[in-house]
Amino acid sequence: MQLNLRQLEAFKAVMETGTAIHAAEILNVSQPAVSKLIANFERAVGFEVFDRAHGRLAPTPEAVMLYNVVEHAFASVARIEQSAVDIRERRDGRLTVGVMPALSAGFAQRVATAFLARRPQVSLTLHGRSSQKIIESLAGQQLDLGIFAAGLDHPGVSTDFQFRVAAVCILPRGHRLANKAHIEPADLEGESFISLTMLDRIRARVDHPFESAGIRRSIRIDTPMAASACAFVAQGAGVSIVDPFSAMEADDRKVAVRPFVPAIHFDMEVAHPSRSRRSQLVLAFADALRDGLRAYPGLTLVESVPG
DNA sequence: GATAGATTTCTCTCGTAGCG
DNA sequence: CGCTACGAGAGAAATCTATC
Numbered sequence: 001m002q003l004n005l006r007q008l009e010a011f012k013a014v015m016e017t018g019t020a021i022h023a024a025e026i027l028n029v030s031q032p033a034v035s036k037l038i039a040n041f042e043r044a045v046g047f048e049v050f051d052r053a054h055g056r057l058a059p060t061p062e063a064v065m066l067y068n069v070v071e072h073a074f075a076s077v078a079r080i081e082q083s084a085v086d087i088r089e090r091r092d093g094r095l096t097v098g099v100m101p102a103l104s105a106g107f108a109q110r111v112a113t114a115f116l117a118r119r120p121q122v123s124l125t126l127h128g129r130s131s132q133k134i135i136e137s138l139a140g141q142q143l144d145l146g147i148f149a150a151g152l153d154h155p156g157v158s159t160d161f162q163f164r165v166a167a168v169c170i171l172p173r174g175h176r177l178a179n180k181a182h183i184e185p186a187d188l189e190g191e192s193f194i195s196l197t198m199l200d201r202i203r204a205r206v207d208h209p210f211e212s213a214g215i216r217r218s219i220r221i222d223t224p225m226a227a228s229a230c231a232f233v234a235q236g237a238g239v240s241i242v243d244p245f246s247a248m249e250a251d252d253r254k255v256a257v258r259p260f261v262p263a264i265h266f267d268m269e270v271a272h273p274s275r276s277r278r279s280q281l282v283l284a285f286a287d288a289l290r291d292g293l294r295a296y297p298g299l300t301l302v303e304s305v306p307g
Numbered sequence: 308g309a310t311a312g313a314t315t316t317c318t319c320t321c322g323t324a325g326c327g
Numbered sequence: 328c329g330c331t332a333c334g335a336g337a338g339a340a341a342t343c344t345a346t347c
Contacts, residue, residue, distance in 0.1 A: 006336095006337080019310095019311070019312090020311070020312060021310085021311065021312090031311075031312070033337075033338050033339075034312095035311095035312060035313060035314090036313090036314095036337080036338080037337090039313085040336090057311090057312075
């Protein structure tokens with residue numbers, strides 16, 4: 001006879017109520033069924049758990065020892081049930097998300113904070129990485145979700161949705177151009193310009209309108225990070241053109257943000273590992289990102305893949 | 308006699324193996 | 328793959344035993 005959960009339920013019920021009749025009421029079975037379950041339970045454990053004294057079931061010392069363990073087992077089952085409810089209602093779990101540096105300086109934190117506030121049992125790890133690293137991590141299933149520069153396809157990564165943002169011009173407060181409605185390439189003729197080095201693809205697109213209009217800037221500072229460019233601008237070192245996420249995190253007491261014309265678009269992508277099924281929690285976080293992006297000024301969701 | 312537990316018998320369900 | 332037979336286990340009903 002093998003030990004089973006039903007026998008444990010009968011044992012626990014008899015221990016707690018003191019009689020087979022009351023235990024039967026709790027278990028919604030007949031009293032003989034409880035007697036049989038207890039008998040099978042004793043066969044399974046190999047010793048008697050009740051003394052049949054004066055027609056009553058009296059727990060043996062071994063039963064008392066066993067009851068403590070059984071209580072823990074049922075507490076564990078209760079935790080499993082609660083966890084299942086939490087997972088079903090997307091309240092529990094762990095998320096690992098990778099975002100490109102532009103979004104890891106404020107935007108991702110705002111979305112994540114609001115998301116976690118509604119789900120006390122959820123924990124989240126946020127990695128700020130280059131787009132290439134995010135894609136590699138997604139393909140390796142080290143991330144649940146990633147946000148990165150669009151256009152770097154990988155067979156191990158499936159797109160949730162894409163969005164497009166327009167680059168903005170950032171200038172020191174008090175700069176002669178800081179009050180213009182928008183900034184054009186010609187406005188920056190001769191200006192000290194802080195350029196992005198490492199992000200070649202983005203740099204080429206920023207440089208293009210200046211080169212095609214024959215506008216010469218004074219590029220004396222190169223920096224790999226948009227946040228660093230913003231900091232240089234805040235120090236009065238020059239002007240720059242960056243993504244709007246980084247611009248929004250700049251110190252607005254020291255930096256003015258203006259639209260740049262013609263628009264320079266950055267396409268970005270939210271994606272997940274193609275080999276793993278997305279949990280309800282991952283889907284919910286993707287929804288939260290989508291909502292956060294929709295609320296972002298000057299941003300367009302260019303594609304939305306359902307599910 | 309009332310109550311509680313044990314035993315026997317029967318039915319039902321479910322899983323598995325065998326077969327076409 | 329679907330059907331059938333079989334066995335194990337769970338549970339109910341009836342009945343018996345022990346105790347107060």
